[in-house]
Amino acid sequence: MLETRVLVVGGSTVGLATAALLAHHGLRPLVIERRAGLSAHPRAMGTAMRTMEVLRELGAVEDLGSNPRTGKITVHTLADPESAAAPKALPATTSTSPWTALTPTRPAPSAQDRIDAALHKAATRLGTEFRFGTELKSLAQDESGVTVTVDGPAGGYQIRAEHVVGADGVRSQVREQLGVRTTGPGPIGTENTSVLFRADLTELSQGNDFLLCEVRNPEAPGMLISMDAVDRWVFHTGVATSAGRTPEELVRSALGATDLPIEVLSTMSWQVNGRLAETFRVGRVFLAGDSAHAVPPLGATGMNSGVADAYNLAWKLAFVHSGRASEKLLDSYEQERLPAARLNLAQALLRMDNAHLHWDSSEQAARERAEIGLLAPFVMSLADRYSSSAVIDPEPELPSTQDALAVLDGAPGSRVPHEWVSGQDLSTVDIAGTDLALLTGVDGQAWQRPAAAQGLRVHALPNSVDWLADRGAVLIRPDSFIAWRAEDLGADPAGVLRAALDRVLTPSGAGVPGGARP
Ligand SMILES: Cc1cc2nc3c(=O)[nH]c(=O)nc-3n(C[C@H](O)[C@H](O)[C@H](O)COP(=O)(O)OP(=O)(O)OC[C@H]3O[C@@H](n4cnc5c(N)ncnc54)[C@H](O)[C@@H]3O)c2cc1C
Structure with a gap:
């Protein structure tokens, strides 16, 4: 029987991110993917700052290529003169302000297939083994591991793993096998069509270098999206091909051009879905990404929240496998990610019902969003605030629904605020890497020795900030979340x-003899 420590089921974005991050932490996983290779049909395009931070940590940003396009236009058809209007800035994914105040990354709207290719490259470089054309058929677990039966190109066989991550999408076979039920509205509306095509739209666009083009033609209303700023496009429309229209006809209805050369590359049918798994973990098996939670696409949080699952889970599995943490640390995955997914689903449903407020960046729209509790897009991408055994004295309340800078307040359970620690090279977001690290206030030199005694790297903020006392310190986890905050050094900093380390890494542990509980 083939043996591996961690088996990842599903080789799309979330499975790839999980594998790459596990490998980054030194745990070489095995990935099985039903398809013969990576998916060539991009769905997601909105890449949130946390996803960019994962790609940055993996050294994979350069592999995304660049799509310098920003902005959205609204047209009847692309050929319609109305399309000459200047593009409007998009609310979140492409503007640099306040993006650069929140994260060390740059906005890079990226087609999902590019993200997948970048993650696959990183995962492979770091030692992940991939088995494509291999489908999970069944799964059984006992006290010491999980036995997975698969069907591969050469027939059926079994894999034995210590842990399994089910990143196998909204119709997850792993979830089925575990008997985990889902809540939420389920499939919403009718079948949609997504067409990936190649065409030179330069002339038709009349100088509008848009990223998104909302098409209002009632024959095929939808969203036309530039995948590479050159000639690769996706058209998502609410019209089903089963209604008798070919993919090419749908694209032509959007373009308003009958004789332009178009090469249809692939077509996908999809349905809006709102689902939340009742649990994200059964024994040694975890659910991540769409297998755990599926949300309507407006707001671009489906893939991004799945990547956040991967970021959360990978370091915990790695710490448990290397003996640096007890198995109990794994409980914090569901404690942290399930409430985050619940919020994400509620927000995505609210956003879908109030789509005009999503696109509108006026102050009036911000007021209306605040009134109905709809988070501003930047806030949404930083809204995860964890309350779990891996956070000491958490503060789960979101400080603002509209102001992303206010959301990053240095509270335990929130993502550490971004400050450059050295030049424009090392950010507070980077300093933990594959370990825990201590970040001190500007006058926190006295933390150096006690931290070194615990084997912790220490960095000091170059300036005073309003979220950390000058002599205080925060313990940062490998996923850049704050596990613990101290206001001052106290009598026994060591x-x-x-x-604090003991409480985070061995939550039910007896504690280190002589160690004061923080
Ligand atoms: C039109 C559209 C636009 C979207 N836009 C955005 C966006 O801009 N931003 C965003 O964040 N999200 C967006 N999303 C959502 C995003 O595409 C999904 O959330 C994301 O793809 C989920 O990734 P995943 O890896 O969890 O699942 P999937 O991408 O569904 O991948 C699951 C993988 O598991 C494999 N698999 C399934 N069963 C098995 C099995 N038994 N054995 C082995 N392998 C198996 C599948 O072949 C597949 O490769 C959009 C979705 C749609 C439909």
Whole structure:
């Protein structure tokens, strides 16, 4: 029987991110994917800053290529003169302000197939083994591991793993096998069509270098999206091909051009879905990405929240497998990611019902969003605030629904605010890497020795900030979340630090003898 420590089921974005991050942490996983290769048909395009941070950590940003396009236009058809209007800035994914105040990354709207290729390259470089054309058929677990029966190109066989991550999409076979039920509205509306095509739209666009083009033609209303700023496009429309129209006809209805050369590359049918798994973990098996939660696409949080699952889970599995943490640390995955997914689903449903507020960046729209509790797009991408055994004294309340800078307040359970620690090279978001790290205030030199005694790297903020006392410190996890915050050094910094590490990594542990509980 083939043996592996961690088996990832599903080789799309979330499975690839999980594998790459596990490998980054030194745990070489095995990935099985039903398809013969990576998916060539991009669905997602909106790449959130947390996803960019994962790609940055993996050294994969350069592999995304660049799509310098920004903005959205609204037209009847692309050939319609109305399309000459200047593109409007998009609310979140493409504008640099306040993006660069929130994260060390740059906005890079990226087609999902490019993200997948970049993650696959990173995962392979770091030692992940991939088995394409291999489908999970069944799964059974006992106290020491999980036995998975698969069907591969050469027939059926079994894989034995210590842990399994089910990143196998909204119709997850892993979830089925575990008997995990889902809540939420389920499939919403009728079948949609997504057409990936190649065409030179330069002339038709009349100088409008848009990223998104909302098409209002009632024959095929939908969204035309530039995949590479050159000639690769996706058209998502609410019209089903089963209604008798060919993909090419749908694209032509959007373009308003009957004789332009178009090469249809692939077509996909899809349905809006709102689902949340009742649990994200059964024993040694975890659910991540769409297998755990599926959301309507407006707001671009489906893939991004799945990548956040991967970021959350990978370091925990790695720490448990290397003996640096107890198995109990894994409980915090569901404690943290399930509430995050619940919020994400509620927000996506609210956004779908109030789509005009999503696209509108006026102050009036911000007021209306605040009134109905709809998070501004930038806030949404930083809204995860964890309350779990891996966070000490968490503050789960979101400080603002509209102001993303206010959301990053240095509270335990939130993503550490971004500040450059050295030049424009090392950010507070980067400093943990594959370990925990201590970040001190500008006058926190006295933390150096106690931190070193715990084997922790220490960095000091170059300036005073309003979210951390000058003599205070925060313990940062490998996923850049704050696990613990100290206002001052206190009488026994070494003991307090040791106890904090103990509480985070061995939550039910007896504690280190002599270590004060923080
Ligand atoms: C039109 C549209 C636009 C979207 N836009 C955005 C956006 O802009 N931003 C965003 O964040 N999200 C967006 N999303 C959502 C995003 O595409 C999904 O959330 C994301 O693809 C989920 O990734 P995943 O890896 O969890 O699942 P999937 O991408 O569904 O991948 C699951 C993988 O598992 C494999 N698999 C399934 N069963 C098995 C099995 N038994 N054995 C082995 N392999 C198996 C499948 O072949 C597949 O490769 C959009 C979705 C749609 C439909």
